[in-house]
Structure formats: structure tokens, C-alpha cells
Amino acid sequence: MDVKTFRDLHHDRAPGDPLILPGPWDAASARAFAGAGFPALATPSAGIAESLGYEDGATPADEMFAAVTRIVRAVTDYGIPVSADLESGYGLPPRELVDRALSAGAVGVNLEDSNPSGLADPHEHAARLAEIRTAAGDALFVNARVDTYVRGVPDLDETVRRARLYVEAGADAVYPILAPEDALPTLYSSIPAPVNALSVANGPNPAELGRLGVARVTFGPGLLRRVMGVAREIAKELR
Incomplete structure (x- = not known):
């Protein structure tokens, strides 16, 4: 499947039917999700970090690209x-x-607007996204993550402002990670691009997120952690 087909999966979604993208952390989990019939997958950096023994955000670039390559190959x-x-x-x-993402076989990238120092300047980040779009042309789907809520800046207006800047810079979708449920309708109506939401335990299920205007649902490291919960139970039984 090419990037155009992947891009099309994000549009014209029926209410309550968002694009659900499980997050594989290795080749085995990728095959399990693919075998279940999902039309696409989206790797979680935190899940890959945990599977490789790193803290979230500490995975070396070479190891992250290698992990993505194995998942794509699987x-x-x-x-x-x-x-x-x-x-x-x-x-x-x-x-x-862009070259390394394409070499790994990815059709899309998720890029966040924060770093260990905190939130990036939105105009500087938008300029970087524009450069990435120019370098990629139409070859990559760019999902721009907005980190206001995850970085302790729960400002809906600022979230919308950043998201719109990123769309103007060429982002295909925006991901206001951890935006509260009651903010999603405003984000949907204010941003001229598909909105990605994170599905979390005890939160709205994917269908409910879709009815709030979400076009794409991802899970971060949540699926890996559910699997590890089962692994711990098995370990207790064996012990």
C-alpha cells in the first residue's frame, strides 16, 4: 500500500469509525496486528523504547530506525x-x-513539538515541518504532534494555534496528545486537517473518540503495557 492510500484512510471517516492504528513495538507484535486485519500500523516511540530497554525519549536514532525497519519488514x-x-x-x-524514514520503509512520520527542554517555539517548529514537507514531497504522511497538554500547558487556544500553524506548514494531520475529551469537538471544528487522539485506559473508546470528531486513534505504549501485564501474570503462575 502506498502513501496515497494511507493518506486517504484518514479522510471521509464516518462518525464513530476512526482509523484505528495499533502500535507494534517489534516484529512479532506487528505480525499479530497485521494478521488481525488492520489496514495500517503506527509505531509508538515509547513502546519501542521499553522493548529495547530504554527510557522514553532515550532511544538512539540508529536503534529507532532499525526497529522501524524490522517492523516494516515483518x-x-x-x-x-x-x-x-x-x-x-x-x-x-x-x-x-526524510531519507532515513523512507529507507526504513515508513510511509508516515509522527513528529512532536517538544524536546527535553520543553515546548518548542511553534513558528520555529512550523518552519522545520515545512522543510520536512519540502524534502519529502508527497512521499510521507506527516502527523504533527502538539504537546501542550502533555507538557502542562492545558490551553485549548494555544493548542489550536499550534495545530493550525503546523497544517499551514504542510502537516497532513495533527495529534494534540492527551487533549481532554471535552476539547476534541473544538479541535475537530477548528483545525483543517484530521485529528489524531490517544486512546487511554478508562477513557473514551475509539468509536466514542470518532463521534467526537477524531479521524485517527493511536495507543502509544498502551498495548505493550497490556501485553506485559499478561506476561507478569504468566510469570507469577510459573513462579
Whole structure:
């Protein structure tokens, strides 16, 4: 499946029917999700970090790209696309970042507007996204993560402002991670691009998120942690 088909999956979604993108953290989990019939996958950087023994945000770029490559290779026979969470881009120049994502086989990238120091300047981040769009052309789907809520700036107006800047810069979708449920209708109506929401335990299910205007649902490291919960129970039984 090419990037155009992946891009099309985000549009004209019926209410309550968002694009659900499970997050594989390795080749085995990728095959499990692909075998279940999902049309695409989206890797979680935090999930890959945990699977490799790193703290979230501490995975070296080479290891992240290698993990994405293995995941893409694992589902080649299923013919489904994989989008890669590349955090804030590892400080790579736009051309190199695009080339490495494409070399790994990804059809999309998730890029966040924060770093260890906090939120990035939105205009500077928008300029970087524009450079990435120029380097990629139509070859990559760019999902721009907005980190206001996750960074302790729960300002809906600021979230919308950043999201609109990123769409103007060429982002295909925006991801206001951890935006509260009651903010989603405003985000949907204010942003001229598909909105990605994070599905969390005890939160709205994917269908409910879709009815709030969400076009795409991802899970971060949540699926890995559910699997690890089962693994811990098995370990207790064996012990």
C-alpha cells in the first residue's frame, strides 16, 4: 500500500469509525496486528523504547530506525503501511530525517513539538515541518504532534494555534496528545486537517473518540503495557 492510500484512510471517516492504528513495538507484535486485519500500523516511540530497554525519549536514532525497519519488514507480506513515531526528529536535518524514514520503509512520520527542554517555539517548529514537507514531497504522511497538554500547558487556544500553524506548514494531520475529551469537538471544528487522539485506559473508546470528531486513534505504549501485564501474570503462575 502506498502513501496515497494511507493518506486517504484518514479522510471521509464516518462518525464513530476512526482509523484505528495499533502500535507494534517489534516484529512479532506487528505480525499479530497485521494478521488481525488492520489496514495500517503506527509505531509508538515509547513502546519501542521499553522493548529495547530504554527510557522514553532515550532511544538512539540508529536503534529507532532499525526497529522501524524490522517492523516494516515483518508486515511486508500483508501489504499494509507503517507510520513511524520519530519523536522530535533526533536533531537530524530535514533531508536526512526524510531519507532515513523512507529507507526504513515508513510511509508516515509522527513528529512532536517538544524536546527535553520543553515546548518548542511553534513558528520555529512550523518552519522545520515545512522543510520536512519540502524534502519529502508527497512521499510521507506527516502527523504533527502538539504537546501542550502533555507538557502542562492545558490551553485549548494555544493548542489550536499550534495545530493550525503546523497544517499551514504542510502537516497532513495533527495529534494534540492527551487533549481532554471535552476539547476534541473544538479541535475537530477548528483545525483543517484530521485529528489524531490517544486512546487511554478508562477513557473514551475509539468509536466514542470518532463521534467526537477524531479521524485517527493511536495507543502509544498502551498495548505493550497490556501485553506485559499478561506476561507478569504468566510469570507469577510459573513462579
